[in-house]
Amino acid sequence: MDVLAEAKKEMARQLSSLLNVRENIILGNIEYPPREVGDLSLPLPSVTRNFNLEVNYSGKLIRSMKRDGIFINAELNEGELFTQLFSNFTDDFGLVKVDQPRRIVVEHTSANPIHPLHIGHLRNVVIGDSLSRLLKSRGHQVNVRFYVNDGGRQVALLIYGLHKLGYPEPPPNIKKDLWLGTIYAMTNIILEIRNLSKELESTEEGYKEKIEKRDELVAIAEELREKDEKIFDLLAEEIRKDEDPEAEISKLIKSYEGGDEKVKAIVRKYVNYALEGFMESLSKLHVSFDNFDYESDLLWSGKVKDILYSAFESRAKINYKGTWALDLDDFLDDEAREQVGIPKDLEIPPLVLTRSDGTSLYTVRDIAYTLYKFSSFKADKVINVIAEQQLVPQMQLRATLYILGFPEIAKNLVHYSYGMVSLQGMKMSGRRGQYVSLDEIYEKVSSVVKTKVKEKGGVLENIDEIVNAAIRYALLSVSANKPVSFNISRVTNFEENSGPYLQYTYARAYNILAKLEGKPKLENANLSDIVEDKRKILISIAKFPEVFSSSADNLQPEAIIVYLRKLADLFNSWYDRERVLQEKDDGNRTTRIFLVKGVETVIRNGLDVLGIVSLTKM
């Protein structure tokens, strides 16, 4: 039950008759004043021209109201608030369910199965998982999916490299995705250098830049070679023997798309090795998926072909650079753009339908996948957690869906975009093997946590949960659309602004309650003890239902982080000043126990929707 909402209603009801303004208009303008002038506030100019009035009201949840300049400030009756809040207090306090649950697909992470997950993926993982948890807690039906990108050129390139090596098995002492990543990067860089050298032979144009670029690539190649000289040299040798590697890769894509049984078995085997590695990394962060969708299944099922057929029938079809494409720009009017979230002035590039060799392209496969996500879960809404770099392709996707006759799907497809992650200035490239893997990050944070726990004489059993909290907090506390600079020393700083700080605060609250003998009775509480810190804590607890609901409805997990940190600050300040269990007065002790229970519950529920485990010992 949202008692604070009741208080606001009471305030609005009174002012409604006084100002002759509709109640819900007032309700929508009530805010929390920044300073200690009251608990709730209505700026008069937002609802009326009549500023010069006097208010005199004393009611149930609202103790008093008075005008202060252009504001009407109200003071809450903390005793009534306390009684109402705790007379109906449950373990799931604040996790308010929506009236009309919806069916929502969240697709996230979906990393290419060709190299280990790195820090860029980590942001995707953490955002996607928190959104899923938030929406579930809000009462929606949520389906979490991982798109396995096994249909493109990148996997084909990896398989090409593995083919040159005679399809080796990964050595037992190395993580499979890491091993694949090295082979992929080696293959890619050898081919890049080869292609560049060819260009240098045939053209004078941009000679100097190309030489410089080649030198850069050679330097990267040398670094890669150090990882495993035998494999690198063998790969380079075998690729050199190859007359036309690009044709080989193209052939691979064709036979895989065509469903060649031998190729299928090989590709699936290695792709699944990569996925095994992913899941091993992700399980440490408590991330799981309901479905893994292989691109190739869409191809083999004919769903991609169906899309192509209808695209070929479309009046937007054009001939583009020697192949077929859809002209998205001229077939979307301003209204359509508005509906599917494409800026009016943006020139949206045509959607190329197939490669000249007949093989399929990512965005086209993604159209089939989008339709599949909607239909297989009967989804009202699909949220794709994808980096901002893919803004334009995601727009092309929505535009195409609109043009091909799926306007509703285009409208309900949400691109949840997030900014770049950089690691202390270093730029990452999976294709070149330049990245810091998620496992490395995890290990680094973990070793710092171990050292700290030992220093403090804490328990070792929850180290993994502290690492998870530190990582999630660091990535979630920055709004998704902002770029993030991931800095290990900041992530491993567990002072006030951190996940472990919240866990620590939780443990404090929990352990007070754990030592409790007997059950406190609400009617024994001394309401006049609710002053200063305690009053602030009470009001803060009462805000949780509102914070949670709006965080979930606006897809803003960071709002919960900010709120929990403020609550933890309030609690810790008070904790240092006053006792709970040692308090002599029974009435005061009872009041305080209820407040601690409130804090404990709110932090537990808040952390839970963020995927952070509340610890009772650390």
Place this chain on the structure above:
RNA sequence: GGACCCGUAGCUCAGCCAGGAUAGAGCGCUGGCCUUCGGAGCCAGUGGUCCCGGGUUCGAAUCCCGGCGGGUCCGCCA
């Protein structure tokens, strides 16, 4: 060149979408607090042209327009 994102304290960021009172945290720096429920804590101090210039408004960090700086994208890659 065009489009999109970002610009708030020395550093990292909340607040901006739904305008409201004297702009908030953490780190850093200075100085204090361990006989009491867990010091990963608490208290005090330090620190701001909210990138700049216009406009709208009773009121702008927040909305609009124009700049500046940084990033991203503009592929028959994903």
